Amino acid sequence: MAIDKSTQCITLPEYFCKITATTDELIDNVFPNIAQNYRNYQWLSARAILAAKNNDVNTINFNIQNKIPGDTTTYKSIDTVMNQEEAVNYPTEFLKSLDLPGMPQHLLTLKIGVPIILLRNINPP
Structure with missing residues (x-):
């Protein structure tokens, strides 16, 4: 180099x-x-x-x-808001369509035994 x-x-x-x-x-x-x-x-x-x-x-x-x-299993993200009055501001279809850097997709398809990398725990204890 x-x-x-x-x-x-x-x-x-x-x-x-x-x-x-x-x-x-x-x-x-x-x-x-x-x-x-x-x-x-x-x-x-x-x-x-x-x-x-x-x-x-x-x-x-x-x-x-x-x-x-192996068989795949598909996991979905949570697509609800904490305050139901805010639900009209964030339609479910909009939340599912987001593809933001550093954030997982709405649908995550995995197989048993396949390694994954956790980049960020967005809900720590």
Whole structure:
């Protein structure tokens, strides 16, 4: 790794990453044989795919989860307000449609044994 003094940009070596043509090829390169290895947490902890946009993350997560055996379970967020008089200000359809950075989606689909990362506990004790 080198820093260009005029632009202050970091130049990464050519072997730093491998360009892939498709999302499936990327997943297979980062998580080879995931159906056999997904319960090996040491193996998983050495791998990650980063994406800049939530919809890309959701697509990658969906594709990875489809490669893992087992049935999915879907969990829904709570879509009510504490003060019922405020309910007209926040229609249920609006709450379900929100896709905010750092907040989970309304529907969360998981499989038993699939690791998840808790970024923030929004309801601590």
